[in-house]
Each structure stands twice: as structure tokens, then as C-alpha cells.
Amino acid sequence: MRWAAPPRPQAYPSRAAGLGRNSHFGDAGDPDSAVRRVATPEPPAGYDPLAMVPVRHARSAPRHGLTRPLGRWLARRLTSAFAGLALATLLLPGAGPATVRAANPVIRSQIVQAGLQVPWDVDFTPDGRMLVSERSGTLRIYANGEPGAALLATNRVSYVRSVGEAGLMGIAVDRSFAVNHRIYVCASRDDYGRWLNQVLRYRIDAWNRLIFEKAVIRLGAAAAPNHDGCAVEMFSDGMVWVTIGDAGVAARAQDPRSLNGKVLRVTPDGGVPANNPIMPGTTTPSLVFSMGHRNPQGIATQPGTGAVYAVEHGPERDDEVNRIYPGANYGWPCYTGTGIRNSSYTGRCGPSTAYRNPAWASGAVTWATSGGTFAAGANWGSFSGQLFVSCLKESDVRRFQLAGTTLAYRQTLFDGTWGRLRAMTRGPRNALYVTTGNGTGDRVIRITAG
Structure with missing residues (x-):
């Protein structure tokens, strides 16, 4: 996703938005700004395919014939990699659930x-x-x-x-x-x-x-x-x-x-x-x-x-x-x-x-x-x-x-x-x-x- 280069217009929310709700956003002082609302996602009915399931199941995942020490080493590395990916994603401009969960569009x-x-x-x-x-x-x-x-x-x-x-x-x-x-x-x-x-x-x-x-x-x-x-x-x-x-x-x-x-x-x-x-x-x-x-x-x-x-x-x-x-x-x-x-x-x-x-x-x-x-x-x-x-x-x-x-x-x-x-x-x-x-x-x- 491409983002506008600085300086960026100041955004203001009309009110807080919970899961499955919405907020108005726009350039401060401009009622006709182009982007007017960002939809936050609804609570998922089940596991989301992008919800870092491999991290949760890393220790119990099949080791496919690997030795126990090597399996644990790989699990730690995978956990660290997925956590880093999640952190990097959350640090992007406008990041959050609506960005991570790609199935729900903005x-x-x-x-x-x-x-x-x-x-x-x-x-x-x-x-x-x-x-x-x-x-x-x-x-x-x-x-x-x-x-x-x-x-x-x-x-x-x-x-x-x-x-x-x-x-x-x-x-x-x-x-x-x-x-x-x-x-x-x-x-x-x-x-x-x-x-x-x-x-x-x-x-x-x-x-x-x-x-x-x-x-x-x-x-x-x-x-x-x-x-x-x-x-x-x-x-x-x-x-x-x-x-x-x-x-x-x-x-x-x-x-x-x-x-x-x-x-x-x-x-x-x-x-x-x-x-x-x-x-x-x-x-x-x-x-x-x-x-x-x-x-x-x-x-x-x-x-x-x-x-x-x-x-x-x-x-x-x-x-x-x-x-x-x-x-x-x-x-x-x-x-x-x-x-x-x-x-x-x-x-x-x-x-x-x-x-x-x-x-x-x-x-x-x-x-x-x-x-x-x-x-x-x-x-x-x-x-x-x-x-x-x-x-x-x-x-x-x-x-x-x-x-x-x-x-x-x-x-x-x-x-x-x-x-x-x-x-x-x-x-x-x-x-x-x-x-x-x-x-x-x-x-x-x-x-x-x-």
C-alpha cells in the first residue's frame, strides 16, 4: 500500500470506533476531504489465516522427523520471525487490525x-x-x-x-x-x-x-x-x-x-x-x-x-x-x-x-x-x-x-x-x-x- 509523502494532513476522528464499527476521518477543517471513513473489522468467527496461527502452535507442530533440539531451535526461530513480521506490520502508517486482516477491505x-x-x-x-x-x-x-x-x-x-x-x-x-x-x-x-x-x-x-x-x-x-x-x-x-x-x-x-x-x-x-x-x-x-x-x-x-x-x-x-x-x-x-x-x-x-x-x-x-x-x-x-x-x-x-x-x-x-x-x-x-x-x-x- 502506498502512502502520501510528508507533510501529511492532520486527521481527526468523529468518535471512537469499536470492533465492527466505524469512524469518520478527514483533513482537519476540510469537510469534503477524500477519505471519510475507515471501517474497523468485525470480530472474526474463527481463526483468521493471517492471525499468526503458526506462532500459537509452534511447540505442538509436527517436527517432520527432525531431532528434538533442532525442532525446538526451528520453533524458536519461527516464533521470532512471525513476531517480528507482526511488529513491522503494526508500525506501518495506518496499521492495525484493518491492515493486518486483509480479508476486510478499507x-x-x-x-x-x-x-x-x-x-x-x-x-x-x-x-x-x-x-x-x-x-x-x-x-x-x-x-x-x-x-x-x-x-x-x-x-x-x-x-x-x-x-x-x-x-x-x-x-x-x-x-x-x-x-x-x-x-x-x-x-x-x-x-x-x-x-x-x-x-x-x-x-x-x-x-x-x-x-x-x-x-x-x-x-x-x-x-x-x-x-x-x-x-x-x-x-x-x-x-x-x-x-x-x-x-x-x-x-x-x-x-x-x-x-x-x-x-x-x-x-x-x-x-x-x-x-x-x-x-x-x-x-x-x-x-x-x-x-x-x-x-x-x-x-x-x-x-x-x-x-x-x-x-x-x-x-x-x-x-x-x-x-x-x-x-x-x-x-x-x-x-x-x-x-x-x-x-x-x-x-x-x-x-x-x-x-x-x-x-x-x-x-x-x-x-x-x-x-x-x-x-x-x-x-x-x-x-x-x-x-x-x-x-x-x-x-x-x-x-x-x-x-x-x-x-x-x-x-x-x-x-x-x-x-x-x-x-x-x-x-x-x-x-x-x-x-x-x-x-x-x-x-x-x-x-x-x-
């Missing part, structure tokens, strides 16, 4: 772009350009995801009605972008007197202008000042996945004919994939892939497995992360969390066993979970394959680890450092990118590990 954050107005989502083209949507209807294209990268173009998505949470929200780059130059956006738009959440397909031309191609989803998803969802991604199956909230009318989530309160799966041209499920009460596949959702604002797929997870806001309790299964009903508004009956809803409901439980729920509190993505790559160490979720109310990032069919909350990062956090995306070199949702002076933040 997590850093850095401002990439600033001065934005409620940026909602971020995505990247194969050549590295960074696309950022703003709720007002602006889509910005930057040269790359590096700090201070040049703004190449500012585009407007037409007829966006930005009220409350509604506006221009999710964006997704086509997996064949290098050939077709297409992107998809999800936006709340005026359409001949109707206010609808729509998925639109655009092409980015050689001058970084948006060229409208078609509406992939035009009708069927009502918009509202809140509960719009509107996360959009294209996964390895080549389909466009979209989350749509109930738009403030909870019963829509249990109506299979409505697109509200659903996770949708659609072809890039707007068609129904032949292998989409047949939902209860219908006779043929539709755009609906799962139902019973309140306000899912994030969707991600796990590297290696292709499993899809949606991040969802709860009603003052029971925020959820749901693994999305074809045809599944996740219970809203009848139930929240793990079979908790929603007493405020008086509509028709089945038994709790008729609905699928979430992979994780927040219980009696709400974190306002919004975006989510999976870390991937060797630089993330033991965190590779784990889910990182951005939170609005708690103004932090939460790390989750898969535990069978459920998710276990493991760690809080950047607690209050950047304010309210909205969307999360995995970008170039496996960095995570998150947008802030503070209303003014918003930013795109890059999170790296190593």
Missing part, C-alpha cells in the same frame, strides 16, 4: 460530482461515460466517473412532471450499448392529461444528445407525488426490469391487472417475455413478474447467481429487501415484514402463508432503504458478493451478507457523512456510486475498497 468515499439538484440515479456506458439523472428531468453525461470529470452534455427528458418524489428517476444502459447506443429511463410524465410512470428508450448520438426511440412502457402505471418506484435495470437475461410503486393507492399492489405495486420484466421493445409468469387472476403472461410491493426504489442482481433483489420502503416500519421470484406475492398492503398484519388495510387478504416473506426487514423501525447494489471483485475482499443498501432517513449505507435464503445486516458505513442517500450503482473498477438526496448541493459519491 472502505473510502470521495466526491465525484457536486452542485446537482436531487440526482436520482447513475449508470455507465461501456466506454466509461457517467450518466446522472436529476428528478427535474435533466440527464447529464460526464466524460467518466472520476472526480471533476468534464460535463459533456445536458439533456432534457420531455413532459416530465416533477412533484414530490416524482420526476425523472431510474436510468439503465443497454447491455449492447457498444452496438446500439441505447439507454432506458423511468419517469413520471404528462401524457394527454394523464400522469403516468413510463419507461422510455433513447439513443445517445455522437454528440451525446438523447434521441427518442420509443416508449417501452407507456400505459398502466399511474404516477403520484410519492410511491413511484421507477428503478430500471437491464440484467444478463437481456430484459428490462422495472420497479413500480403503488402510487399512494395500496390496493393496486394486489391487483394483477395494474402495473402499480409490481416488479415488471419487459423486452427492450416493450413486449411481454414468453417466460414471464402467469399471475393469479390472469390467464396469460404479462409484464408483471411479481406483485405486492409498496415502493421499491432499488433493484439489483447478484453476480454469479443472477438472483434479483428489490429494495423497498415500508410504512413507518418494515423496510424490506426482497429476493424476486417469478409470480410471487410479497404481501403489501395486507402484510409487512415477516407476516405482520397491516391493520390499517381493510381490503380482502389471504393468510400470511399466501405471501412470500422478505429476505430482510427492518422490523419496528424504518431506515428508508432506497437503492442497492452488490459489491464484486477482489478489491472488496470478504465483502465481495455482499449487498450494499443506501438509506435516506438514516443517511448511511448498510452492508448485508447472504445467510441462506435471508440477508443479515452486518455494518453501517458513512453514518451521516453525506446526508440522505438515494441510488447505488456498481461502476468502473468495481467502485460503488451513490447519489445524495438532500434537495440542494447534491453530489455523486464514489465508494472504493482496497
